[in-house]
Every structure is written in C-alpha cells, then in structure tokens.
Amino acid sequence: MCIGIISVDKQNVSFSVKTKEELCRVPINKDCCALAELYGIFLYANIFDLKQIRIRTELASVAKRIIMLIEKVFNVHIQIQNIGQRLSIEINDNKLLEKIMTEFGYDTKPYISYPLNRNMVEQDCCAAAFLRGVFLISGSVASPDKKSHLEIKCSHIALCRQVISLMLDLGIEPKMLTRQNSGVIYLKGTAAIEDFLTCMGASLCAMEIMEAKVEKNLRNNINRQVNCETSNLVKTTDASAKQIAAIEKALLIGGIEIFPENLRETVDLRVANPASSLSELALMFDKPMTKSGLSHRLRKIMQISQRLEQKGKE
C-alpha cells in the first residue's frame, strides 16, 4: 500500500523555519535538558562517530543554539563555518570526541548506527529536550493553511524505531515510513501535531495551527449554512412563482369571483408577497393562521385555477 506523504518542500519551509526559531528560544533551565537536547542534535547529525561530529544547517539560529549548548555542556567554543548556503559545525578533536561519547554513555568502539541510550532521556523534561534537538536537525512541519503534516527524517531505521518508542511514552502516536535503510517518522492530524510542538516547546506555533483549524471549521460552517439557506429560498420562490402564475391565469379568465370568499384574502396576500415563505405569509392574515392551514388553502386555490384552465382548453 502506498502511503501518501507530502514532502515538506519550499512552500512550507517558512513555517518549519518559524517553528525551529521558536524552539531555539526555549530557555535551557536544567543541565540534564541541555545535555539531552545536544544528544538529539548529535544523534541526527550528518556525521556522528568517534572520528568526527559534523552538523549542517541552513539556519543561523539553530547553529548558534548548538554552539551555545556545546559551550554549556562541554565548556568549549566551536566556530561556525560557512559552506555555500549552509552553516557547518564540526568537532574533530579526539579528546573532545571521546569525552562526548562517554558523556552519552557509549564506549569507544565504533558503531555503524548509534542506538538511543534511554538513560539520557529518562525524565520527561529530557525526553522533550531530546526531541527538540532531533526536530531542529531533521524535522519539518507543513504551514497551518496546508494539509497537516509533520515529519522527522532519520537515516537509520533502528534509531527511527527507538525514537518512536520514546514518543509513544510521551503520549504522542507517530507513524513511520521506510525507504531502503532510512526512515521517516511522521504525524498527521492537527491535534497530534499541536501536542508534539507544545511538548518540544513551540507552543506559539502549535496555537497558530489550532487557530487556523478553528477558522477553517468556522468558514466551512458558514458556507454550509449559506448553501442551506439559499436552497430553501429557491424552493420557496419556486413554489410561490407557480402559485402566482396559476392565480393570475385564473383571474384573467374569471376575476376574483371564481375563488370562494374564504380564499380571497389568501389570493391577495400570495400575489402581493411573492418572496414570502409560508410561515411569513401565515402571519400576515387579519387573523393569523397556521402554516398547515395556509398550505391547505393554497392547495385549494391551485386546484380551482387548474380546473379552470382545464375547462378553458376543452
């Protein structure tokens, strides 16, 4: 089965950028969370192994946050490099690399794919910080006026599954798509996306999605109501036009006398108020009557008119 995935392309980039910029403003209050966020960033880096860590990003705010986190956690300053349109952060120092790996709970053996160390994300605050780091590097989200979609690209399926299990623990229910050895974690539905953005700390962007949804629902309701009212109006004027045409033909043939006295007020009111509905018309009588009473009288008038017309043809 083919699952439709909207690739979050250029037209959606602005909302992804907005979300990431909001995430970059989330204050880091605890050391445990600083370490966990950096862990998410490093695990999803372009290169993450004992020889080198290399992260590429197009956003200055993300690059600056990474530098700030490295300084806070490891007390070293790393330079940001410009590589064409992108910014690059590279760690090549063996001692520092070893220190980082040890801090994340890895031994100094090389891995093909580093598994998620759950000890690093045991507390909810740290799990949220870790996911923020992951999203800053690999995430994207469709703008609120588009079909709801959020995704995180992941180069290793095993890691993808481990991150999904972490998200499930936080009450977020993502889906996964695999492409060869890489995976995509994705969320559909505005509620799930709002929850995830709020969990990572982008509550303003979550609110924007919620407001867009409320506005869309409101617009749909108004349209439905207008359509319904229009169709009722068409029905009313259709019936009224038929009645008036029949009455006018009858009046031409025999004048008002052809209608019994008790129907004459109805004839007059109908002809004088072509756009009025039955309920409106019923209230216009000297002695207001019920809708069904009026409907009965109009049926009588139609019968008389039609009979007269039949006679004329014979």
Ligand SMILES: [Zn+2]
């Ligand atoms: Zn924490």
